[in-house]
Amino acid sequence: xxxxxxxxxxxxxxxxxxxxxxxxxxxxxxxxxxxxxxxxxxxxxxxxxxxxxxxxxxxxxxxxxxxxxxxxxxxxxxxxxxxxxxxxxxxxxxxxxxxxxxxxxxxxxxxxxxxxxxxxxxxxxxxxxxxxxxxxxxxxxxxxxxxxxxxxxxxxxxxxxxxxxxxxxxxxxxxxxxxxxxxxxxxxxxxxxxxxxxxxxxxxxxxxxxxxxxxxxxxxxxxxxxxxxxxxxxxxxxxxxxxxxxxxxxxxxxxxxxxxxxxxxxxxxxxxxxxxxxxxxxxxxxxxxxxxxxxxxxxxxxxxxxxxxxxxxxxxxxxxxxxxxxxxxxxxxxxxxxxxxxxxxxxxxxxxxxxxxxxxxxxxxxxxxxxxxxxxxxxxxxxxxxxxxxxxxxxxxxxxxxxxxxxxxxxxxxxxxxxxxxxxxxxxxxxxxxxxxxxxxxxxxxxxxxxxxxxxxxxxxxxxxxxxxxxxxxxxxxxxxxxxxxxxxxxxxxxxxxxxxxxxxxxxxxxxxxxxxxxxxxxxxxxxxxxxxxxxxxxxxxxxxxxxxxxxxxxxxxxx
Amino acid sequence: xxxxxxxxxxxxxxxxxxxxxxxxxxxxxxxxxxxxxxxxxxxxxxxxxxxxxxxxxxxxxxxxxxxxxxxxxxxxxxxxxxxxxxxxxxxxxxxxxxxxxxxxxxxxxxxxxxxxxxxxxxxxxxxxxxxxxxxxxxxxxxxxxxxxxxxxxxxxxxxxxxxxxxxxxxxxxxxxxxxxxxxxxxxxxxxxxxxxxxxxxxxxxxxxxxxxxxxxxxxxxxxxxxxxxxxxxxxxxxxxxxxxxxxxxxxxxxxxxxxxxxxxxxxxxxxxxxxxxxxxxxxxxxxxxxxxxxxxxxxxxxxxxxxxxxxxxxxxxxxxxxxxxxxxxxxx
Numbered sequence: 008x009x010x011x012x013x014x015x016x017x018x019x020x021x022x023x024x025x026x027x028x029x030x031x032x033x034x035x036x037x038x039x040x041x042x043x044x045x046x047x048x049x050x051x052x053x054x055x056x057x058x059x060x061x062x063x064x065x066x067x068x069x070x071x072x073x074x075x076x077x078x079x080x081x082x083x084x085x086x087x088x089x090x091x092x093x094x095x096x097x098x099x100x101x102x103x104x105x106x107x108x109x110x111x112x113x114x115x116x117x118x119x120x121x122x123x124x125x126x127x128x129x130x131x132x133x134x135x136x137x138x139x140x141x142x143x144x145x146x147x148x149x150x151x152x153x154x155x156x157x158x159x160x161x162x163x164x165x166x167x168x169x170x171x172x173x174x175x176x177x178x179x180x181x182x183x184x185x186x187x188x189x190x191x192x193x194x195x196x197x198x199x200x201x202x203x204x205x206x207x208x209x210x211x212x213x214x215x216x217x218x219x220x221x222x223x224x225x226x227x228x229x230x231x232x233x234x235x236x237x238x239x240x241x242x243x244x245x246x247x248x249x250x251x252x253x254x255x256x257x258x259x260x261x262x263x264x265x266x267x268x269x270x271x272x273x274x275x276x277x278x279x280x281x282x283x284x285x286x287x288x289x290x291x292x293x294x295x296x297x298x299x300x301x302x303x304x305x306x307x308x309x310x311x312x313x314x315x316x317x318x319x320x321x322x323x324x325x326x327x328x329x330x331x332x333x334x335x336x337x338x339x340x341x342x343x344x345x346x347x348x349x350x351x352x353x354x355x356x357x358x359x360x361x362x363x364x365x366x367x368x369x370x371x372x373x374x375x376x377x378x379x380x381x382x383x384x385x386x387x388x389x390x391x392x393x394x395x396x397x398x399x400x401x402x403x404x405x406x407x408x409x410x411x412x413x414x415x416x417x418x419x420x421x422x423x424x425x426x427x428x429x430x431x432x433x434x435x436x437x438x439x440x441x442x443x444x445x446x447x448x449x450x451x452x453x454x455x456x457x458x459x460x461x462x463x464x465x466x467x468x469x470x471x472x473x474x475x476x477x478x479x480x481x482x483x484x485x486x487x488x489x490x491x492x493x494x495x496x497x498x499x500x501x502x503x504x505x506x507x508x509x510x511x512x513x514x515x516x517x518x519x520x521x522x523x524x525x526x527x528x529x530x531x532x533x534x535x536x537x538x539x540x541x542x543x544x545x546x547x548x549x550x551x552x553x554x555x556x557x558x559x560x561x562x563x564x565x566x567x
Numbered sequence: 568x569x570x571x572x573x574x575x576x577x578x579x580x581x582x583x584x585x586x587x588x589x590x591x592x593x594x595x596x597x598x599x600x601x602x603x604x605x606x607x608x609x610x611x612x613x614x615x616x617x618x619x620x621x622x623x624x625x626x627x628x629x630x631x632x633x634x635x636x637x638x639x640x641x642x643x644x645x646x647x648x649x650x651x652x653x654x655x656x657x658x659x660x661x662x663x664x665x666x667x668x669x670x671x672x673x674x675x676x677x678x679x680x681x682x683x684x685x686x687x688x689x690x691x692x693x694x695x696x697x698x699x700x701x702x703x704x705x706x707x708x709x710x711x712x713x714x715x716x717x718x719x720x721x722x723x724x725x726x727x728x729x730x731x732x733x734x735x736x737x738x739x740x741x742x743x744x745x746x747x748x749x750x751x752x753x754x755x756x757x758x759x760x761x762x763x764x765x766x767x768x769x770x771x772x773x774x775x776x777x778x779x780x781x782x783x784x785x786x787x788x789x790x791x792x793x794x795x796x797x798x799x800x801x802x803x804x805x806x807x808x809x810x811x812x813x814x815x816x817x818x819x820x821x822x823x824x825x826x827x828x829x830x831x832x833x834x835x836x837x838x839x840x841x842x843x844x845x846x847x848x849x850x851x852x853x854x855x856x857x858x859x860x861x862x863x864x865x866x867x868x869x870x871x872x873x874x875x876x877x878x879x880x881x882x883x884x885x886x887x888x889x890x891x892x893x894x895x896x897x898x899x
Contacts, residue, residue, distance in 0.1 A: 467823040471851060495850040497728060497820055499655060506653045552646055 012199035013213070015191075019084055020091075021198050026071055033064040034144070035175060038168060045293065055257070056285070058292055062152075063260070069145045094126060095134040102128035125212040129181075136174050143167045155268070156295050196232060261285075271333035274340050280304070289332075301326045307386050317354040319385070343384070355389045359414025369395060410446075426481040434479060443474040449542075450474075454549040458557060459542060466550040477548075488548075504548075511547050514558040518544070521567045536565070602706040606685075606692050608664065613677040614685045622706075623684075624758040629780040630684070638681030643822065651678075656821075659725040664689035671724050687721065701756045702771040719743045728820050736813040736857045742790065749777035783880065783889050792816070793855075795894045797874035804898065806830055806843070806863045806874055810855040816891075817847060817854055817880060824849065826891070829877040830863070833895070834870035842867055842874075873897045 016024075037057045044050050044057070079085035101121050105128040111118035120127075126134070143163055150160035181188045182195075191208070194200035205213050246253055268286060272278070282288035289300040302309035311319040322329075330340050345366050350357045357364075370384050388394040392408040411424030424446075426434050437443060444451040454469040456462055477491045485508055492500040518540040525533055543557035561567075605614050616636070620627025630636055638644065638660040639651075648656050654673070661678035662671040664685040677683075688694050693708045697716035700709050715721060722744045723730035733744070755771045784792065793816070796807040808828075810816045817824045826847040831839045842865045847854050855861050867874075878892040 467825075471846070471848065499821075502655050503653065506649070506655070510649050510652075555646065555649070 011202060012197075013202045013205050014198055015194045015200040015205070016198045017084075017087065018198060019088065021195060023075065023088070024195055027068070030064045030068040030071070031175075034061055034068065035171065037061040037064070039172070041292065042165075042168065056287070058287075059261070062148075065144070065148045066152075068141070069148065072141065072145065091126070091134065092138070094124075095131040095138070098128075098131070102131065105129075106132065122210045123208060123212075124215075125209055127209065133174060133178060136170060140167045140171045140174075144171075152268070155290075161293060269333060272336050274332055274334065274338050275336050277332055277340070278336065296327060298326045301330075311385070317385070318352045321352055341384070360416055361414050428481070434475065434481065437475065440473050447474075450545065450549055453542070453546045453553060456550060456553055458546070458553060460539065461553075461556065461560070463550070463553040463556055466553070469550070507548065507551060511544075511554065514562075515540075515544055517567070518558075518561065521562075521565060524567070525565075536561070605707045606689060606694060608685070608689070610675065613674065614683075614689065615677060616680050616683045619684045622757040625754065626756075626779050629778050633779065633781045635682035635779075635781055636680065639678050640681065647822070662686045662725070682725075687716075698756075698774055698776060701774055717743070717745060719745070721745075726820075729814055729818050732818065732857065733814050738813055738858070741813050745777060747790075748781055748783075749779065750782070752776060752778050784891055791894075792892045793876070793878060793894070795874070795876045795896050797896050797898050799898050800864075802866070803864045804832075804842075804867045804871070804874065806865060806876070808855065808861045808863075808876060810857055810859055810861075813857055815849060815854045815856045816878075817849055819849065822882070825881045826854075827877075827879045827881060828861075829879070830865065831875040831877070832867040832871040833873045833875055834868070835872050838870075839875070840868055867898075871898055 037060045041057050041061065075085060075088070079088060105121050105123070108118060108120050109129065112120050144167055147160040147163040147167075150157055151164075154160070182192055183189055188208075190204050191200055202213070280288070288303075289296045291297070291300075298309075298312075308319050311317045312322065314320060329342055331342065332338075332340055334340075366384075370387060392412070411422055413421055413423060415421040424432055426432060428435070440451070452458075455465040456469075472495075476495075477488060480487075485505070489501045489504040492504045522533070522537065522540070525536065539557070539561055543554055543561060546554035546557060548554075604612060605618060607614065616627060616630065620631070634641075639657075644656070644660060645651060647653075651657065657673040657678070658671040660681060661674055662682065663674040664687070685694070688696060690710060690712070693710040695710040695712050695716075697711070697713040699711055719730060719733060726744075730744075733741075753773050753775050755773050756776065757771060790811050792810075792812060794809040794811060796809075798805045798807070817826045828843070828845050828847055829841060830843040832842045833839050843863055845853070873895050874897075875895040876892065877890070880889045880891050881887070882889070
């Protein structure tokens, strides 16, 4: 008895088709989006990485194919696939004629096509193309996994993309849109095709088959497939509503994937960066990592190379010529032999006593000033001497350190400028207040009542009593100063000197306590306060009333 | 009728005598009791100049504008002693009344009046002075001590170095401190206004006494501060300035006293040019010592006919400006 439907595809073929179709579509869509991003720069706002999906789908596809090929040796049910495979490899002349006649047939049904077998030549061509392209994609994909950065893989991948796109579009057109052929669509779901269609489109196949298998009225396969599809949909919905599962899976896959791709563990400093989870932090899809990837974090190096300053400023080419990662957690990417390094190539040329230092004595600090275990070579401040050295006479001189000091040493005879007896600028050699004011201009200004924050009266001694009247030696005891007061004034001024000295000492110690109390406050404010305290301290006897006013202002404003 | 008058007279007389006696006793007791605070010095009370000034009005007015009154409240003194924390200075700027002692002692209360009346005039519970009391009744116990009050020694207790300098100067008929710094005036000792005060100082007569303004210079001193001579030599003019005072110019020990000496050259059309400007500061050894001369050789413009010398004293950081001398001499 003639049945309505006839079996066209086995369950194996149906499942195989859909597995392929889903993976192939995922690969195609992600591939074309990646290509659009690279060529046109248009990015899609997807939460996941395109290349990740592409690689997952690609690996799955390759593995499924491999699985089928291997299992078809052992499992009888797969053997008929080989028949289809061999079929698409056998081409005769009528097949070619059929293909040529297709465009005419599309214009008008008057142009009839020769009768087709189970698979018409178009389908054979399609299958052949698919197999070739899948092989090409798979092989180049495997090369990409094994040898990243190899160009041939990328070239093949891109070349095959064009025919893949064309055939896919044709396939979708014929199965979904074209009126005469879309009637066969149920076959790929249920495996059964209408007999009328089979007789019309594949007459040689229906005629040859004697015992054709007919389907039941109720398609149990359709039922099962629908149930499966529903189950899959529900699972997806569940996962969608519970995104953290997706995240976890994603994290696990990501981790496993990156580990599988990693040639070796990242160095500690790179691994600690949050971007390091994704290879794309440094690596690109098509090109080997370039300096731009390094510069995204190592800004100082970028600046140095752009300005051509310092050691890196003299370097050209790629970072990776000298620096390698993936050598292990404890590896030093810097690849730096301190014994062979010529410091003259750096921005700070070592001279004098600096030559005798070990690297760590200067480079032991992090950029933020905290000492660290790892030496930091680039990014040290070195413009001012006070970047490394404490200023033992803070705030007293406005001249640069190099006016008096050189790199040969702090003590005599290395000091260029000293007030010690016998030195070039011993006090005996200084004859006028102008010479003193050349360095000690700040004292001169204060004696005339000019401070940074306020202006007051000049001290009566200013302009009338020369500096050397009181300062006659490099170091003087308080009694020597008191004696100087007495030498112009009367004996009672000795006590007056000590009285004022005590007042200033008390103010200075009070200021010390104030600074201690505020030591964890806002730094710019603290720096400003320290400057004011220094100013009041050095005013002292040079302008007693101004000094008092400055101290009072400091303590009243800080409510101390 | 007669009996009535007799009785009335006797009673009237009695009443008068009685009333007068009461008044007299009241006055007597009033004079003893109500002015006690003028001489009492304890931990809690100190005679205030304001109280003295209620009767000694003119003297009080002179004193209150003088440097003695401002010796403590002067803001420069306050700053110089770091808000009165330097004890050494307070003994002269707010002294106890101990005129018989060798040196001044700081008083503990009522310091703001500085060198006040009783600092010099209170001696063993008596208010003393150089002249006899000029009224018939005095409300407070008095004593007279002309030798002490007319002598420079009185000032020496605080103005020690100026006194030692003055002491060593050899001038015939040397003027004492009081002679120049407390000008003469003829007046009553008190100028009170008010009922009881008038009765108390009834029959007060005018006498020669001293103004208590303690001025730096006065128009009534018998000597000029400086003498100036200007002699023309070949290309320059020699100006000779002589200090006629029995102490150096400027003098003083504490604070900053600066004299500015300005010398002008003037011609017949009265065109003035400055030919010299310098500071005289004792601490910088540029002061003119007593009876010494300052010789200056200065270049003058061609038509100069006279030389004008101005000496101005700047005290308290230029707040107090006193012209000491302004002399014009012809060019010889």
